[in-house]
Amino acid sequence: MTTMIELWRGCVNAWECDELGHFNVRFYLARASEALANLAEAAGLNPIQRADALATLIPQTLHIRFLAEARPGAPLYIEGGFVGHDRASADVVLVMRHSGTGKPAASFAIKLAHAAPDTAQAFAWPDRFAKAARALQVETPDFAAPRGLTTRPGSRPVSLSAADALALTPIGRGRFGPHEMDAFGWMRTEFLLGRVSDSVTNFAAAFPEEWAMHAGEPSGNIGSALLECCIHVHRWPRAGDGYAIRSGLKSADTKVRNIVHWVLEPATGKPWWTMEGVAAPMDLDQRKLAEIDAATQAKVEAAVVPGIEA
Known part of the structure; x- marks a missing residue:
């Protein structure tokens, strides 16, 4: 095994922060995508994000842990390597760290395919890749392992009709724009x-204390913080495609809530991607997870959807 190599370095820009006052989750993943392209190049592949590329790397499953807040101006870097690979896919681990202390800010465990850019169909790695990937092979740190969820995909069929049958809550709806495409x-x-982050504030059953604040009720300055998630990609959208997000609570204890999101294509009912997130209410004044009273906890537990999976 080798040590992780540096793959990205930069900082948190103020315009990349959200209503919680810290780096929005989409930008963690944006920086990880840049790091992944640099790792590919280190492994001898041609630039995978250029329009004239003959091959690219397409994430299939992404497990992310958010380990420490990153506030505006914070300097960060990402290091990583390959955990393993087979004929046409690989497992990668990336760690984002605070530059000043070296403390982990986030980890990313990504299963990806070596694929044709026009069809997204996987095909075999070039011969030169195996030797280079072995030289970049690393171990997954303990803190990057799943903690509050499983990374296995669910066995339940995912569709719009299944969402209706489970009475999953509509939290988002819209169209993908050209500015979101590669x-x-x-x-x-x-x-x-990004699309889930834009919509989750509408999920009143999962965060009644935050919803009370939006409804004008006295409830303190509360937001919902994502601590961990696993995303399974079923298909990749194009510009102009529509989406609808249907969500349900999988479980809830006194500290965290596991929430499942199905991002679906309304025209066909088929899934684009599914996601399970581990989230918690956050006291934005004290910058820590909020205390949960018994009445709120009972309300949240009553909203759990038995058997829901990502």
């Missing part, structure tokens, strides 16, 4: 989180 016309990876 050089090949597929949606960029960061919008797997």
Whole structure:
């Protein structure tokens, strides 16, 4: 095994922060995508994000842990390497760290395919890749392992009719725009989180204390913070495709809530991607997870959807 190599370095821009006052989750994934392209190049592949590329790397499953807040101006860097690979896919681990302390800010465990940019169909790695990938092979740090969820895809069929049958809550709806696409016309990876992040505040049953604040009730300055998530990509959207997000609570204890999101194509009912997130209410004044009273906890537990999976 080798040590991780540096793959990206930069900072948190103020305009990339959200209502919680810290780096929005989509930008973690945007920086990880840049790091992934640099890792590919280190492994001897041609630039994978250029419009004239003959091959690219397409994420299939992404497990992310958000380990420490990143506030405006914070300097950050990403290091990483390959965990393993087979004929046409690979497992990669990336770690984003605070530059000043070296403390992990986030980890990314990504299963990806070596694929044709025009069709997204996987095909075999070039011969030169195996030797280069072995030289870049690393171990997954303990803190990057799943903690509050499983990374296995669910067995339940995912569709609009299944969402209706489970009475999953509509939290988002819209269209993917040209500004969200990559050089090949597929949606960029960061919008797997971006579109859910834009919509989750509508999920009143999962965060009644935050919803009370939006409804004008006295409830303190509360937001919802994502601590961990796993995303399974079923298909990649193109510009102009529509989406609808249907969500349900999988479980809830006194600290965190596991929430499942199905991002669906309304015209066909088929899934674009599914996601399970581990989230918690956050006291934005004290910058820590909020205390949950018994009445709120009972309300949240009553909203759990038995058997829901990502």
